[in-house]
Amino acid sequence: MERWPWYLGCIVLTGCALGRVAPSAPPKGSQIVRGPMVVEADFQLKGDDPIIGQLTDLQSVVGTTLQLPVTSQPVIVHIFSSSDRFHQYLEHRFPGYPVRRAFFIKHQGRFEVCAQWGEHIVEDLRHEMTHACLHAAVGDPPLWLDEGLAEYFEIPPHTGGWHASHAELLGREYVAGRWRPHLPQLEALSSPADMTQLNYAEAWAWAYLLLNTTPARRELLVHHLNSLSQNAASQPLGELLYRNEVAPHDALIAMLSRESKMK
Numbered sequence: 001m002e003r004w005p006w007y008l009g010c011i012v013l014t015g016c017a018l019g020r021v022a023p024s025a026p027p028k029g030s031q032i033v034r035g036p037m038v039v040e041a042d043f044q045l046k047g048d049d050p051i052i053g054q055l056t057d058l059q060s061v062v063g064t065t066l067q068l069p070v071t072s073q074p075v076i077v078h079i080f081s082s083s084d085r086f087h088q089y090l091e092h093r094f095p096g097y098p099v100r101r102a103f104f105i106k107h108q109g110r111f112e113v114c115a116q117w118g119e120h121i122v123e124d125l126r127h128e129m130t131h132a133c134l135h136a137a138v139g140d141p142p143l144w145l146d147e148g149l150a151e152y153f154e155i156p157p158h159t160g161g162w163h164a165s166h167a168e169l170l171g172r173e174y175v176a177g178r179w180r181p182h183l184p185q186l187e188a189l190s191s192p193a194d195m196t197q198l199n200y201a202e203a204w205a206w207a208y209l210l211l212n213t214t215p216a217r218r219e220l221l222v223h224h225l226n227s228l229s230q231n232a233a234s235q236p237l238g239e240l241l242y243r244n245e246v247a248p249h250d251a252l253i254a255m256l257s258r259e260s261k262m263k
Ligand SMILES: [Zn+2]
Pocket: 009, 010, 127, 131, 146, 147, 150
């Protein structure tokens, strides 16, 4: 069955879902336009709200950090004032699908991010907007990389991409002997529904290793994304990494250990 390039709370919906999608009923309350990004909220959201600045800056940071080609892909961001309003919309658009706090949908050229206002709103919108940036520039990035980078950029900029809770989880599981980094295994995952919290954490760790350790690793990632954006055939990033290095999995563990002590 053809996979549709949608994300619903990081779950790819399958083709059989298409006929069940109801027309959009976006929030009506306020609309803020920032370039190709349109934010619609079902309450009075001011243009100078920090969340608007966060999203605008994020697009710039993601593009600059990953050296992504600039696109004018419109992205509609829907923000709901309550979980009830959000769930009503979700049920209207995607009846029967699991409830999520936020999601990114790409369908027929339309990019949409939806989230409910709450304590996780910044993290959720940053995560889903990172998906939108990647898909706009790269097309369909590998699942693990898509999620790893979304986890990397979802946290506030001052953290430098260090996701403390993921690092703690990986450290705990490593010490207990229940986890060892295995990028090829991660690359083999094709459905977000198969990704565990540990998979998300490991995907983030690889993204962190690639972006924050050596210029060669960062260049490898940038070059890989650039190849994908040009639809050029590219080997999996893991193969390229293992060709350049003897044991990047050991480097990943060393990075986690070193950085955890410094944070
Ligand atoms: Zn995601």
